[in-house]
């Protein structure tokens with residue numbers, strides 16, 4: 383039997399702890415051999431928790447000496463490009479957090495490097511793997527809504543309400559709520575309706591935050607509204623906010639309307655989702671149960687997020703899909719090309735906000 387895939391992990395935040403490491407460890411063909419974080423003590427703690435033998439605070443050292451075949455890059459957005467390019471230069475498979483980079487030029491270079499390295503690459507667009515959105519996609523593909531007319535994605539959260547320094551809202555380091563939450567929302571819009579061709583956007587910053595040492599900084603947006611045009615002729619609207627007093631940590635609402643009917647899914651992150659369909663004009667809305675097989679036998683949980691974290695340890699999605707793709711030698715979806723296309727939409731939104739004009743996506 384072939385050897386296991388040896389994985390090194392860069393970034394040791396709660397998300398790595400709750401989602402990435404349990405999923406990687408659940409895969410029977412994975413050995414997580416190394417963990418790297420800027421704070422060595424935190425990295426050592428998490429390595430202890432998941433029985434990872436090697437701990438690094440320098441990611442280049444981990445790539446050289448960690449004995450890894452594949453690397454997960456789960457560091458802040460401004461670190462992705464340099465780390466990914468080094469991982470790919472070393473010929474390792476790459477699983478990168480969203481958003482891929484700070485701009486589409488960087489993201490495009492990452493795609494080219496991955497393609498010339500001939501490695502497997504993937505991106506953690508988490509929400510597309512929820513059973514609700516998998517099911518919506520399947521229904522759209524099967525023609526449930528007919529010719530697509532409108533796609534609405536609304537991702538509201540409390541993540542940025544705290545008026546403390548946060549790299550996400552520091553323009554030097556990230557593209558604010560647009561780059562952070564918007565990357566997921568754009569991925570969902572592409573998942574349901576395909577390529578986005580033109581964007582008009584308005585970005586705002588509502589919460590004032592100091593820099594890392596209390597100094598004033600140039601802030602990134604914490605809220606964004608986008609109008610979208612799709613290659614299939616449909617219209618879209620997309621709203622993201624990190625400054626909304628939602629009743630749960632975050633809620634993602636999707637509505638899809640077409641010539642033959644409408645579908646909607648509301649996904650509050652704790653209580654779980656509600657899917658509805660309207661089969662035609664004047665018809666009452668109906669609840670749409672998600673086929674249980676999409677939960678792959680994951681037992682129900684009080685908190686939706688906990689159940690979804692369990693699903694990531696069972697199904698071929700997220701980190702496990704990346705590993706399965708290495709084992710089968712086929713590229714997963716989404717991969718770096720999807721990450722790059724999402725980044726192009728982010729860039730177009732930034733340009734549109736600056737110019738006040740519609741901007742072509744390229």
Ligand SMILES: NC(=O)c1ccc[n+]([C@@H]2O[C@H](COP(=O)([O-])OP(=O)(O)OC[C@H]3O[C@@H](n4cnc5c(N)ncnc54)[C@H](O)[C@@H]3O)[C@@H](O)[C@H]2O)c1
Nearest residue numbers: 393394395397419420421456457458459479480481506508
């Ligand atoms: N897919 C999702 O649903 C999801 C959810 C949360 C975060 N993310 C993404 O994950 C990434 C990290 O976000 P976060 O909230 O975990 O950030 P964070 O600031 O909480 O943690 C970043 C981690 O990266 C490490 N790090 C930073 N610079 C480093 C360096 N030079 N060398 C080694 N390690 C370094 C830090 O030590 C820390 O462990 C971001 O790109 C974010 O968008 C994705």
